[in-house]
Amino acid sequence: MTTDVTIIGAGLGGLTLARVLHVHGIPATVYEAEASPTARAQGGMLDIHDYNGQPALEAAGLLDEFRSLILEGRQAIRILDRDGTVLFDQPDDGTGGRPEVQRGELRQILLDSLPAGTVRWGRKVSSTRALGEGRHEVTFADGSTVVTSLLVGADGAWSRVRPLLSTATPEYTGRSIVETYLFDGDVRHPAAAKAVGGGSLFALAPGKGIQAHRERGSTLHTYVALTEPQDWFAAIDFTDPCAATARITQEFDGWAPELTALITDSDTGPVLRHLYALPIGHRWDRVPGVTLLGDAAHLAAPNGEGANLAMYDGAELGQALAAHPDDIEVALTEYEQAVFPRGTEAATEGTQLHELLFGDDTPHGLISAFIDDEQTP
Template sequence: MHTPVTIIGAGLGGLTLARVLHVHGIPATVYEAESSPTARTQGGLLDIHDYNGQLALKAAGLMDEFHAIVLEGRQAVRVLDRDGTVLLDKADDGTGGRPEVPRGELRRILLGSLPAGTVRWGHKAGGTRALGEGRHEVTFTDGTTVETSLLVGADGAWSRVRPLLSTATPEYAGTSSVETYLFDADTRHPAAAKAVGGGMLIAPAPGRDIFAHRESGGTLHTYVALSRSQDWFAAIDFTDAAAATARIAREFDGWAPELTALITEGDTAPVLRPFYALPAGHRWDRVPGVTLLGDAAHLAAPNGEGANLAMLDGAELGAALAASPGDVEAALAEYEPAMFARSAEVVAFEGAEAHGTDFENDTPRALIKMITEQGR
């Protein structure tokens, strides 16, 4: 089977690329390992920024649909010390440039904007190979193959397309997140709900942080970030939810009970999510007929930018292809250097911010802006 533009991965970046191509009348096929759009939950809230993610949605012609799923008030931020002292309490006054939306709803909008059949579900890429003259073949785990004159790896951290371009592989970033949910929090978990407030809570400390989002329907989504080795986490039996919860909670002994309640009162079993990253400034020499976007290209530890960058990558790649009809290499030569620079700038900014403080409260700025993302 031959298709002109083949996208591996139906995440936000790959779908944005497919949508922008569709807007410009360019057909594409997206191959996704998941069996259906509802095969798994898509994670929590995403803040979509006016300087990258929203630009992508504008290019996709989906701003009205985006505004319809924004959760009002969720740009509020509270920063608490470990004893519960409020260090920052910033309300959402409607003027912020980072409205929060549910990741699953955003993906639904992108999927709904594509022609029927654009996404081929249940196609997990097993390997790729070059065929020469800018053409490539993808072999799926069911034994089927596809040949393409443009292959785009939008398949995340463990991309099967990346080896065509780079020998780099993700390495453990030194931190993992443990997640849980508290349901009907205002009624069943009032102290924790009050601590979180209307938007996002950050309770920072060296090597251990508690983050929480207020999602829809009174749900609180907790992310506990711990800078520990993989061996340390491997010693915890996460199949025993009670024991795992107790072990994680011990890392926060002495913290205010309204904060530790976000761990100990979880209504779901704790889920471990290690963070991985590609080398900072990851890039490759131009290889005809293939490129990457999003985490496949520039995976970093969660910094609030990953989904936004992936969407902007997809939009800019789509726009470059539309601007150079019949000349894929010209489009890729325009897209890749800009993408490299954009992702490297974010990493450099994060490194500088980690050593700075917010002028209002002496809390590390990187922590205040960090919103832990799902699907890493």
């Protein structure tokens, strides 16, 4: 290819694309709004699946580096009743196909695998526009611009590249999460740490739940899910951590103290995150010189697939471009014909998962799903 690839967004998807292109000798530049690799915490644990995330890392030539990050035992799953009774306990026997790693550490191995200067930090996109003949101009917040013949939007839910292809915008799913952290859980929060176990915890009721991961260093990272309109959360002052914590905890009145401690004993202030999704089946007509990957293409409510799909999209796009170096449009068409059904399938399955997690039959429907999965050869 004689055309440099311009990638907007240095998340896992954009970096995987850049790395796969580099493996094939194709130059790329990644523009990222964040000021540096360490400007923001990079989230918690990710389970990297053997059918999409791991093949993407294999295409990137980074499987060995990935395996060095795996936290042993973290595939364990526990489901507790609201009174603390253990309803389901699946240990990690080392044979599962979804090993857990820290998102930030995974991002770092991707960054380290790229030539110096590939990622341009502090370049927040303010707008994009078509110039004709497959060329596009990207304008940054500092007023600078770049013109490219191949633009890839890997810039997440609120993509500035998506409007070149689609009028779709993310909509609120009706559910939000509140994040908390308990550090050094085994020593400082032993009851909560025991409840969480060695991997993931689910304590669920219709419309709400407490989910937690055991991260590196016995950090307990909790996601408190509540099905409420955005106005409900707007009435809570999250700038007052104590008041916000007390209000969220009220929704779990009567639950076991080792579960509510995951909220009340947080070593950080509670962080509110609304969940948004693009319409299931989101797609666009082929527009020369531009495409999307990851959440920019098929944002869905959290279902364990988002990061994996973004990396897989990046790897597939990179391989398509390498296979058709003389015809970008053939490569983009081939890639999009696969990405549309892939995103639709994942979003549909995610909707079904959220019904298992927060529907009227929770947690028993979720338990049945795990048991069925265990019994499937």
